[in-house]
Amino acid sequence: MNKVVKNVEEALIGIQDGMTLMIGGFGLCGIPENSIAQLVKLNVRDLTCISNNAGVDDFGLGLLLQQKQIKKMISSYVGENAEFERQMLSGELIVDLIPQGSLAERCRAGGAGIPAFFTPAGYGTEVAEGKEVRVFNGKPHILEEALTADYAIVKAWKGDTEGNLVFKATARNFNPMMAMAGKITVAEVEELVPAGTLDPNFIHTPGIFVQRIFQGQKFEKRIEQRTTR
Amino acid sequence: MALDKTGIAKRIAQELQNGWYVNLGIGIPTLVANYIPEGIDVEFQSENGVLGMGQFPLEEEVDADLINAGKQTITVKKGASFFDSAMSFAMIRGQHVQLTVLGAMEVSQNGDIANWKIPGKMVKGMGGAMDLVASAENIIVAMMHSNKAGESKILKECTLPLTGVGCVKKVVTELAVMEIKDGAFHLIERAPGVSVEEIISKTEGKLIVPDQVPEMKI
Numbered sequence: 001m002n003k004v005v006k007n008v009e010e011a012l013i014g015i016q017d018g019m020t021l022m023i024g025g026f027g028l029c030g031i032p033e034n035s036i037a038q039l040v041k042l043n044v045r046d047l048t049c050i051s052n053n054a055g056v057d058d059f060g061l062g063l064l065l066q067q068k069q070i071k072k073m074i075s076s077y078v079g080e081n082a083e084f085e086r087q088m089l090s091g092e093l094i095v096d097l098i099p100q101g102s103l104a105e106r107c108r109a110g111g112a113g114i115p116a117f118f119t120p121a122g123y124g125t126e127v128a129e130g131k132e133v134r135v136f137n138g139k140p141h142i143l144e145e146a147l148t149a150d151y152a153i154v155k156a157w158k159g160d161t162e163g164n165l166v167f168k169a170t171a172r173n174f175n176p177m178m179a180m181a182g183k184i185t186v187a188e189v190e191e192l193v194p195a196g197t198l199d200p201n202f203i204h205t206p207g208i209f210v211q212r213i214f215q216g217q218k219f220e221k222r223i224e225q226r227t228t229r
Numbered sequence: 230m231a232l233d234k235t236g237i238a239k240r241i242a243q244e245l246q247n248g249w250y251v252n253l254g255i256g257i258p259t260l261v262a263n264y265i266p267e268g269i270d271v272e273f274q275s276e277n278g279v280l281g282m283g284q285f286p287l288e289e290e291v292d293a294d295l296i297n298a299g300k301q302t303i304t305v306k307k308g309a310s311f312f313d314s315a316m317s318f319a320m321i322r323g324q325h326v327q328l329t330v331l332g333a334m335e336v337s338q339n340g341d342i343a344n345w346k347i348p349g350k351m352v353k354g355m356g357g358a359m360d361l362v363a364s365a366e367n368i369i370v371a372m373m374h375s376n377k378a379g380e381s382k383i384l385k386e387c388t389l390p391l392t393g394v395g396c397v398k399k400v401v402t403e404l405a406v407m408e409i410k411d412g413a414f415h416l417i418e419r420a421p422g423v424s425v426e427e428i429i430s431k432t433e434g435k436l437i438v439p440d441q442v443p444e445m446k447i
Binding site for chain 1: 275276277278279284285286287288291292293294295296297299300301302303311312313314315317318321322341349350351352353354355356357358359360363364390391392393394395
């Protein structure tokens with residue numbers, strides 16, 4: 001089944017104000033740069049974005065925050081994004097901070113048909129407020145519900161025309177789970193190859209989870225903390 | 230003399246045991262990897278999706294796709310593996326990682342930890358810390374004994390929003406190594422040249438002091 005779309009414009013057709021989007025990546029590593037630039041251009045607003053971070057002030061999802069396109073962020077880490085922190089503390093932006101492992105598993109669950117699960121993470125903290133608590137093996141756990149999205153936008157290293165994806169190194173992070181949890185999943189890849197080129201033994205995300213795939217025009221791949229020895 | 234950050238990292242490195250998988254948090258914990266004792270074979274897990282983390286890269290080795298949880302560029306050792314975030318936290322929640330070392334703003338005498346938020350002032354987010362502390366069997370906190378205003382961070386009860394409850398087993402500060410059990414800090418070692426009196430005066434939580442408190446061997 002051919003999932004290829006021409007370009008980023010075609011890949012993001014249908015995204016509207018008020019939608020919920022999952023955006024892959026950890027920090028600036030493995031983010032769908034081309035799609036984020038297109039979201040800025042489309043100027044869609046009142047978005048709910050599910051993403052581990054919100055980029056930095058002038059790159060990644062930080063670009064959408066600057067334009068105030070995001071109404072609500074579901075994330076685990078604000079990190080070094082001053083604009084994110086400012087909008088959150090001033091109440092302009094609704095932020096649901098959840099533990100990183102719970103965020104990952106909630107996306108996975110959303111794509112795997114599991115409506116909710118119990119985890120020990122966050123028990124006894126403000127994360128647990130309003131959530132059901134149950135004790136298993138003598139240890140309290142809280143109920144976390146699955147997450148899904150209108151669109152999941154992920155970034156892979158290589159992809160084929162069937163939508164099969166291979167990620168590189170730690171740029172994999174949240175991309176595979178988010179790919180599973182989108183009603184429509186868009187994959188932007190560094191290299192788009194014909195079906196049959198990628199070894200089926202080494203596919204990370206099977207094409208069934210991907211509806212649209214395109215090769216990104218350019219990848220800046222900014223580094224947050226260039227650390228050398 | 231009180232330890233510096235390197236000293237704290239060196240002391241924590243002495244806790245490493247052969248065959249352990251270890252998760253190191255951002256800051257002082259990251260330095261622990263530089264002081265693995267001779268003959269000890271450990272693998273470092275970074276929750277963004279790598280097992281077998283190596284040293285920082287040479288300039289020509291820098292790869293934007295290869296970072297640690299602190300977003301620093303890294304390399305991997307032979308035999309390393311990459312995985313997604315759900316798999317990563319399966320390792321953590323499933324207790325396949327033997328030791329977690331992380332920083333804290335406050336620790337309490339029953340093992341509560343706070344390290345992700347100062348209401349109204351600073352919100353970093355918890356990242357993976359809540360998953361780590363809720364599941365790890367063995368948690369060591371690397372921190373300074375007091376804040377910049379000189380107030381103790383070793384407390385009866387945490388004042389900041391919690392990251393986890395009753396989970397911290399050991400704390401290493403610039404002044405002391407303390408175990409947490411039975412609702413109290415137990416002084417195990419003191420930094421070279423630091424007096425027991427100084428540690429007592431800078432510890433707000435309940436501190437059990439044995440007759441003899443050996444100096445750390447750094």
